[in-house]
Amino acid sequence: MRQLQKQLRQEAEDAFADGHVEVFIGYQEGFERARPVPVFVRDRESVQEMVLNEFSGVSLSKYLLREAERAQEDASIGIVARGCDGLGIERLLYDQCISREQLYIVGVGCPGVVDPEKAAQLCGEIPVAAEVEKQQVVLQTSSEELTVAKEEVLRDKCLKCDDPTPRIYDALLGEEIQRGPVRQNRFDGVEQLEAVSDDERYEFWVRQFDRCLRCFACRNVCPACSCVTCSLEEEEPQWLKRSTSSSEQFMFHFTRAYHVAGRCVSCGACEEVCPVGVPLMLLNEKLLKDVGELFEEPSPHLPSETEPLGEFSYDDPEGWRGEAGQS
Amino acid sequence: MKMAAAGSLLPLMEALSESNDLWAPIVEDGQVVFGRWKGESLPDNYRVTDNSPKELLLPQTESLMRFEGVYDQLDIKEEPIEGPKVAFGVRPCDAAALDLIAEVLGSDDYPDERFGQRKDSTTVVTLACDEAGEHCFCRAVGGSPASDRGSDIMIYPTDEGYLLRAVTGAGQDILRQCESALDPAEGGDVESAAADCEDIEMPLAEEISPDGVTEDWHRVFESPIWEQLAGRCRSCGICGYVCPTCYCFALFDDLRGNSGVRFRGWDSCQFEDYLLMAGDHNPRPTETERTRQRFMHKLHYFVSRWGEYGCVGCGRCADKCPVGIHMLAAIKELEEVV
Amino acid sequence: MSVDWKPKIVGFACRWCAYAGADLAGTSRMKYPPSIRLVRIPCSCRVDPSFVVRAFQRGADGVLVAGCHPGDCHYTTGNYLTRRRFSLAKRFIQYMGIEPERFRVEWVSAAEGGRFAGLVEEMTEDIRKLGPNRKMRERL
Ligand code: SF4
Ligand code: SF4
Ligand code: FES
Numbered sequence: 001m002r003q004l005q006k007q008l009r010q011e012a013e014d015a016f017a018d019g020h021v022e023v024f025i026g027y028q029e030g031f032e033r034a035r036p037v038p039v040f041v042r043d044r045e046s047v048q049e050m051v052l053n054e055f056s057g058v059s060l061s062k063y064l065l066r067e068a069e070r071a072q073e074d075a076s077i078g079i080v081a082r083g084c085d086g087l088g089i090e091r092l093l094y095d096q097c098i099s100r101e102q103l104y105i106v107g108v109g110c111p112g113v114v115d116p117e118k119a120a121q122l123c124g125e126i127p128v129a130a131e132v133e134k135q136q137v138v139l140q141t142s143s144e145e146l147t148v149a150k151e152e153v154l155r156d157k158c159l160k161c162d163d164p165t166p167r168i169y170d171a172l173l174g175e176e177i178q179r180g181p182v183r184q185n186r187f188d189g190v191e192q193l194e195a196v197s198d199d200e201r202y203e204f205w206v207r208q209f210d211r212c213l214r215c216f217a218c219r220n221v222c223p224a225c226s227c228v229t230c231s232l233e234e235e236e237p238q239w240l241k242r243s244t245s246s247s248e249q250f251m252f253h254f255t256r257a258y259h260v261a262g263r264c265v266s267c268g269a270c271e272e273v274c275p276v277g278v279p280l281m282l283l284n285e286k287l288l289k290d291v292g293e294l295f296e297e298p299s300p301h302l303p304s305e306t307e308p309l310g311e312f313s314y315d316d317p318e319g320w321r322g323e324a325g326q327s
Numbered sequence: 328m329k330m331a332a333a334g335s336l337l338p339l340m341e342a343l344s345e346s347n348d349l350w351a352p353i354v355e356d357g358q359v360v361f362g363r364w365k366g367e368s369l370p371d372n373y374r375v376t377d378n379s380p381k382e383l384l385l386p387q388t389e390s391l392m393r394f395e396g397v398y399d400q401l402d403i404k405e406e407p408i409e410g411p412k413v414a415f416g417v418r419p420c421d422a423a424a425l426d427l428i429a430e431v432l433g434s435d436d437y438p439d440e441r442f443g444q445r446k447d448s449t450t451v452v453t454l455a456c457d458e459a460g461e462h463c464f465c466r467a468v469g470g471s472p473a474s475d476r477g478s479d480i481m482i483y484p485t486d487e488g489y490l491l492r493a494v495t496g497a498g499q500d501i502l503r504q505c506e507s508a509l510d511p512a513e514g515g516d517v518e519s520a521a522a523d524c525e526d527i528e529m530p531l532a533e534e535i536s537p538d539g540v541t542e543d544w545h546r547v548f549e550s551p552i553w554e555q556l557a558g559r560c561r562s563c564g565i566c567g568y569v570c571p572t573c574y575c576f577a578l579f580d581d582l583r584g585n586s587g588v589r590f591r592g593w594d595s596c597q598f599e600d601y602l603l604m605a606g607d608h609n610p611r612p613t614e615t616e617r618t619r620q621r622f623m624h625k626l627h628y629f630v631s632r633w634g635e636y637g638c639v640g641c642g643r644c645a646d647k648c649p650v651g652i653h654m655l656a657a658i659k660e661l662e663e664v665v
Numbered sequence: 666m667s668v669d670w671k672p673k674i675v676g677f678a679c680r681w682c683a684y685a686g687a688d689l690a691g692t693s694r695m696k697y698p699p700s701i702r703l704v705r706i707p708c709s710c711r712v713d714p715s716f717v718v719r720a721f722q723r724g725a726d727g728v729l730v731a732g733c734h735p736g737d738c739h740y741t742t743g744n745y746l747t748r749r750r751f752s753l754a755k756r757f758i759q760y761m762g763i764e765p766e767r768f769r770v771e772w773v774s775a776a777e778g779g780r781f782a783g784l785v786e787e788m789t790e791d792i793r794k795l796g797p798n799r800k801m802r803e804r805l
Contacts, residue, residue, distance in 0.1 A: 030651040030656070031645070031651055031653070031655055031656040031659065035651055037559055037650050037651035037652075038558075038559040038650055039558075039559070040558045040559070058649060058650060062561075063559075120461070126461065193760070194760065198759065198762050198763065198764050198765075199762065201760065201761070201762045202761065202762025202763070202800050203762070204762075205761055205762055207355065207356065208356065211355065211358065211360060211377070211378075213378070213387070213564065213565070213568040213569070214387075214564070214568075215563045215564035215565045215568050215595075216563050216564060216598075217561060217563035217564070217565050217649065220561045220562060220563045221561055221563075221649070231715075233600065239715060239719075241579065241581060242388070242577065242579050242592035242594075243388045243579070243581070243590060243592055244387050244388045244592065245388060245803060245804065246801075247722050247801055247802060247803035247804070248722075248803070250718060250722075250761065250801045251715070251718055251719070251722065251801075253761075254714070254715070254718050254757070254758075254761065255715055255718075257757070258714055258715075258753075258754065258757060261753055261757075262753075272649070273561070273563070273565075273649035275377060275565045275568075275569055275647040276358055276360070276377045276378065277356065277357060277358045277377075279356075286756075286757060286760050287753060287757060290752075290753050290756050290757070291753065294749075294752050294753065295749065308749065309746075309749055309750055309753070311749075312742065312745035312746055312748065312749050313745075314735075314745070316745065316748050316749060316752070317752065318748060318752060318770075319748075319751070319752025319753060319755060319756060320751065320752060320755040320756075320765075320769065320770050393805075581805065583805070587805075588805050
């Protein structure tokens with residue numbers, strides 16, 4: 001990764017030098033080493049502040065929306081993108097929130113990102129460095145070195161990743177990586193939940209949603225949530241009250257998930273930012289799974305020109321058949 | 328002075344729950360949250376809960392009154408307040424925060440009655456800290472891991488078990504209720520137990536001090552740092568909602584024909600529409616102004632109004648902000664400009 | 666369950682077909698339970714899945730979305746979109762815990778008065794067995 005960081009800085013510097021970009025979105029050192037934060041580099045000198053390491057993985061794609069809005073007409077924006085952010089960027093492109101010409105994408109073939117929380121659990125402190133290797137991850141704390149399995153320490157979303165390299169980029173750091181680091185079955189969790197009774201499932205969601213603070217972080221980071229006015233903030237008609245009663249929480253979570261149905265790129269940003277661990281991917285993945293099954297989309301999370309709910313085919317199934325209560 | 332029987336807090340919690348509505352840190356789907364107690368011991372190694380116990384005094388959503396009818400035939404019924412509660416296993420920072428909110432919502436000029444009633448009827452049982460968490464910095468903002476501010480009962484962990492001390496009369500009453508779960512604390516020394524907690528290592532508190540920022544607030548306000556810090560802000564409500572000292576709320580009516588409910592719900596100054604006015608004017612139009620507001624409020628406005636920091640150093644914002652905009656980061660960056 | 670509880674069903678009915686079908690059932694004096702409240706909509710694809718959640722919030726024990734048979738939509742393709750949308754939403758609502766009997770999507774033409782009556786009959790019976798819905802229900 002050190003090598004990639006060097007390359008990234010070089011790419012960014014060149015981009016500024018050629019006048020390619022006016023702002024470059026990347027990561028910089030945060031308050032803690034293991035928690036790099038997003039940075040908006042606006043001149044060539046500041047490029048040296050950028051970092052790229054095993055921890056720098058906070059989703060960046062949604063920032064493009066704001067930057068594009070605030071940028072000068074023809075200003076172009078640079079961004080460093082792992083596979084998941086690559087999909088987020090595609091999402092914004094297909095939704096015509098930004099234009100490809102405006103972007104300078106520096107892709108990263110991503111070996112997986114270390115979850116600082118998980119790492120801290122394993123090490124007893126936040127590690128100062130990490131190296132994601134072929135089979136395992138080596139964590140470096142102030143006093144020791146620890147080798148652990150990838151499953152134990154990579155972010156949840158990395159364990160299910162199918163697309164470690166962005167599908168579109170202008171420059172690529174390192175090599176194209178074809179396989180995700182672990183590739184657990186994306187739908188395991190959904191299938192488990194489907195198997196329990198309706199009442200149990202309801203209770204499960206009541207409990208999850210009860211924790212939800214309605215902070216809107218999940219919506220705010222989502223590259224598929226790009227409406228100028230969110231229907232959840234609309235006052236007339238008011239779809240969602242500010243109340244956090246269980247009933248309103250269902251309205252909130254139903255709507256948030258359903259509004260990105262067929263458009264969610266499974267980037268996992270929403271679940272990752274949630275401060276209280278609401279398993280939002282269990283909602284998104286259910287929709288992805290059904291989109292795949294019902295409309296025969298082999299990879300429903302990959303964005304494309306047309307979206308499953310914006311089109312139809314004459315011989316679509318009636319997805320509601322074949323269940324109890326349906327003739 | 329008493330000692331928890333058998334070196335465990337569980338019997339005490341059981342005894343307390345017999346005649347009280349007991350709230351405590353509980354584990355729910357792997358998250359440690361402050362909620363209604365469900366019969367289990369306190370989670371291992373929890374530092375602070377995801378949500379702060381302020382929820383007990385200032386619920387996120389709260390019906391204030393119900394109304395029905397029109398004009399002079401309007402029938403208004405105030406919503407009754409739930410019964411007394413015992414908040415158990417609160418951390419000293421969170422207990423102090425309840426007192427801090429009370430400065431504002433309990434002020435003589437504009438008392439918030441519902442908050443006040445709940446504050447009076449909630450018994451706070453605080454567990455002093457024998458270890459600082461990753462983001463703890465209470466000492467840097469005038470608190471202490473042994474502080475009894477805002478508490479009715481203090482529990483000090485010691486090598487032998489837990490020493491209890493009633494801080495208020497209400498605390499005394501509650502302790503009396505659960506004699507069965509307590510032993511006399513023979514030879515126990517509360518002072519030294521408190522001192523041990525007082526002295527725990529807290530690296531961040533040494534590293535960081537907001538004093539300079541507060542003194543030099545004029546320079547701080549004008550600083551270009553805000554723009555850098557706020558550039559990555561997502562305008563979500565995490566920081567305000569997990570913060571134990573934030574108390575903003577807004578009022579709403581839920582109408583159904585001629586009847587309805589007036590309720591209040593938390594609000595956050597970090598939301599884009601927080602200050603949005605009629606005519607679409609927004610005095611804090613970007614993340615920069617909003618972020619500045621948050622930190623200026625805690626480090627300067629609150630200080631000049633109430634004589635202390637509007638932050639208790641619990642570190643939740645540092646735990647939870649997905650992009651690292653928090654009190655610690657802000658102070659550290661601002662220290663460079665003062 | 667209280668003795669005098671009767672299922673309440675909110676029906677979103679396309680004005681060109683299902684609503685006319687219901688009309689036909691009425692004018693032909695067919696008997697069906699008075700449990701359904703029909704909301705007339707211009708086309709089944711006007712129904713946002715949030716409507717369904719809203720109905721459950723506000724007290725419905727069941728929800729029916731009814732439109733023209735595929736191929737018969739007055740706006741040519743509206744109900745094909747409905748079909749996709751609710752194929753997904755139906756499963757999703759059940760995934761959130763609502764029993765499948767409580768929410769149905771059906772095609773009813775203007776000539777199918779009898780079918781409409783039968784549908785309401787059947788749904789009412791299914792829901793009666795389940796009892797009142799409390800899930801997602803708002804408590805003011
Ligand atoms: S991020 Fe989590 S707490 Fe915040 S609104 Fe989304 S689900 Fe709720
Ligand atoms: S819903 Fe979540 S996983 Fe899907 S695109 Fe939005 S942020 Fe990413
Ligand atoms: S007009 Fe009846 S479904 Fe479109």
